[in-house]
Amino acid sequence: MIIAQLDLRLENDLAELEPLVRALDFFCETSALPEKVAHRLTMAVDELINNAVDYGYPDHRAGEITVSLRHRGTQVEIELADDGDAFDPFTAPAPDLTSPIEDRRIGGLGVHLIRTLAASFAYRRDGDRNVVTLAFTLDI
Template sequence: MTAPRTLTLHNRLSELERLAQEVTAFGQAQRLPEPVSQALNLALDEIVTNIISYGYDDQADHQISLRLSLQAGEVTVEVEDDARPFNPLEAPPPDLTAPLEERSEGGLGIHLARTVMDGLEYRRQNGKNYLVMRKRVSG
């Protein structure tokens, strides 16, 4: 196992570009297949966007901590934030078959993250959200 890559983001949407650069750099350093790297990018983008856009009641600066690691053919991504409690596993799935005018504009991001990753675990502890996402590299 190589050293995990850690990253701290501020609760601003302008941080999404840096997030993408860091996740891509992790994928290249670990020689991850392109589809795996793309899945990590999308899932982290959606989760972090959700935290930044809907997680905070104040206008203050908050930090979102990320940790990416590769072990035994599986990438583990950990996200820690002090936003309001939010369990993405409990979010209702969007209706993907409704006609255009009945499609919901919400809930798509969490659906994308859950679909492209192989597993999600959530816990609320000490006033913080802890989300662990896993993605198998092969097999």
């Protein structure tokens, strides 16, 4: 059995990460994704979910995050959407990777990692939802 798509709804709670990672592993395995792509995809989704939960709901209100994956030819496309506060992660400045570590500002490495791992990435605000789309190429 090959799965070409996966759609999930999560509460904005970090406890949702473990079942999410299991679902991602299942999708990657049944879609026969290369291990390197599966690892990159999982790291990127984990980072974005963590950021959404940690920063998108500063008042700790209940919220919903959706994750959609599509295996299309030589790419896997991911769409993550949440109803948290508006924030475009790709407008964050690039992290300082040259200064001594004790002189660097904290944060920003996760989004930098996503920028380098994904073949493409984008953000848009759709009504009251942040929507991040990523694509990963399978021929790495």
